Amino acid sequence: MKIKILHKKIPAYLLLSMILMLAFVLIEPLRTFAQDATGAKTGTINDVTAAKAGAPTAAEVGDAVGHNKIAINMMWTLICGFLVMFMQAGFAMVETGFTQKKNVAHTMGMNFLVYAIGMFGFWVCGFAFMFGGALNAATLGGAPGVIPHEYTVTLFGHSFGVIGSVGFFLNSKVYDVGVFTLFLFQMVFMDTTATIPTGSMAERWSFKSFLIFGLFISMFVYPIYGNWVWGGGWLSQLGVNFGLGHGMVDFAGSSVVHLVGGVAALAGAIIIGPRIGKFNADGTANTIPGHNIPMALAGTFILALGWFGFNPGSTLAGGDFRISIVAVNTMMAGTAGTLAALAVLYIQKKKPDPGMLANGMLAGLVAITAPCAFVNSISSVIIGAIAGCLVVLTIHLMDNVFKIDDPVGAFAVHGANGAWGVLSLGLFADGSYGDGWNGVAGPVKGLFYGDASQFGAQCIGTLTCMVYTFVVMYIFFKISNKITPIRVKADDEVAGLDVPEMGVLGYVD
Structure with a gap:
């Protein structure tokens, strides 16, 4: 054939x-x-x-299986860290788009340089203060040979961790692949905190004063509160020591990152005062429109993308199947925040302002950051929707009641909704995740699922963050103003800060 x-x-x-x-x-x-x-x-x-x-x-x-598991966790954490680093571009575009054309080089310059300044300060001592007592992250290999140390105080018969003391300059004692992975991931988180006040104080902040701020918040403010929640400090031990749920729980930083940054932004906005022309003699507020709304919206999308590194990456484990729950909850909360802000605008008989819609999305993302691993999708939508309403309300109160000028809504997005995010965990955590969290047996449950004590721990953590950050930052800005004026000259503010502060025009035309 x-x-x-x-x-x-x-x-x-x-x-x-x-x-x-x-x-x-x-x-x-x-x-x-x-x-x-x-x-x-x-x-x-x-x-x-x-x-x-x-x-x-x-x-x-x-041994081979364990090596591969740790390698997967490290690669996952690093890639997510790279995504969070890219959020810096998103912040720069959002803030620059929401501010005036005459200040674009200044606003972009602050968002650019805070990355380098913040990284340097965190490398010097911030990382040591934050994680010096908890460097043995099991998912990243346990840092064999690294001996952590936490300074503690004893009260009511219990030890309270207050600050770490190992890892300054990432010295040879912590020369470990797991420690370096943790450093990179936490450094870009810190940088998110540091960049938030550049929005609330935009268009009138002296660049020299900003440089001092960048070092201070990265070396001391963020790391110390971060230690109390993520570094084995006293807030994380409220469950072990006093039976308050699992202690203060914040999966990815609604308080550690966003509330700290938002409250710092509020303190700075109060100290620096409103922009010239923001308020009339009778106290009514004027709208000072941003110069490039498409830039701001594009920046918002970049931030939304980066949030998939922010929240899912906080598992520090590529093999943690909870990643998909975290990612979907993150996405749905941002969506709900956008739609809720739109609904509020229509209820108020206003136009669907794209800037407000962007802030609605960011508010939802901020709020879900703490509870994203502990709640179901319905709860994530509820949390995001409340955040979208809250951001519109807070911006209204800032402008019309408290007379505080915040050009980009930094406190409304990160402060108010950072607090709401932490509290929402204490309400909506459904007991499907978190067994052994902070050394407490059993999964994390909120008030609506039978554990009122978890909500109590969340309230203590939120109040502590707000009081600690506001007091410290308020005093800092007062002292900083004595070293170098915090606010630019009035003539420079009116003319634009690009040439007086930066030496170049953002737009040459």
């Missing part, structure tokens, strides 16, 4: 031989790789480092 192919006759036996050869080429490598795990000839087994090649012991296989 012969088969005709492309007008040529090929003997059947030759065609069959070709098929068998092709099958061998394609299938044999797969068969060899996928053999029974008991065989010594599989590709997987041969890849395991063993004293006897091709015949690893159970312990050697276990």
Whole structure:
């Protein structure tokens, strides 16, 4: 028999031989790789480092599996850190778009340089203060050989961790791949906090004063409160010491990152005062429109993308199946915040202001950051929707009641909704995740699921954050103003800060 192919006759036996050869080429490598795990000839087994090649012991296989698991966790955490770093571009675009054309180089310059200034300060001592007592993150390898230390005080018969003391300058004592991974991830979180006040104080903040601020918040303010919640400090131990749920719980930073930054932004806005022309003699507020709304909206989308590193990345474990829950909750809360802000605007018989819609999305993302791993999707939508309403209300109160000028709504987005996010965890945590969190057995449950004490811990943590941050930052800005004026000259503010402060125009036309 012969088969005709492309007008040529090929003997059947030759065609069959070709098929068998092709099958061998394609299938044999797969068969060899996928053999029974008991065989010594599989590709997987041969890849395991063993004293006897091709015949690893159970312990050697276990070591290889553990190595790969830690490697996956480290790679996941680093990639998420890279996403969070990119959020800096989003913040820069949002804030610059919401401010006036004459100040674009100044606003962009602050958002750019806070990355370098904040990183340097966090490297010097901020990381040590925050995580010096809790460097042995098991998911990242446990940092073998690193000896953490936390300064504590004893009250009511219990030890209260207050500040870490290991890891200054990432010195040789913490020269470990797990520690360095944790540093990068936490550094970009810190930078989010540091950049928030650049929005509330935009268009009148002296650049020299800003530089001092960048060092102060990255070296002391953010790390100390962060230690109390994430570094094994006293707020995290409210459950172990006093039976208040699992202690203060904040999965990805509604309080540690956003509330700290938002309250610092509020203190700065109060001290620096409103922009010239913001308020009339009778106290009524004027709208000072941003110069580039498309830029601000594009920046919002960048931030929304970065949040997928922010929240899911806080698992510090690429093998944690909860990642998908966290990611979807994050997305849905941002969506709900946007739609809720739109609904409020329509109820107020206003136009759907794109800037307010952007703040609605960011408010929802801020609020879900603390509870994202502990709630279901319905709760995430409720949390985000309340955040969208809250941001519109807070901006109205800031302008028309408290007379505080916040050009980009930094406190409304990050402060008010950072607080709401932490409290919402104490209400909506459904007991599906968090077994053993902060050393307390059982999953995390909120008030609506039977644990009122968890809500109590969240209230204590929120109040502590607000009082601590506001007092410290208020005093700092007062003292800083004595060192170098916090506010630019009035003539420069009116003309624009690009040339007087930065030496260049943002837009040459």
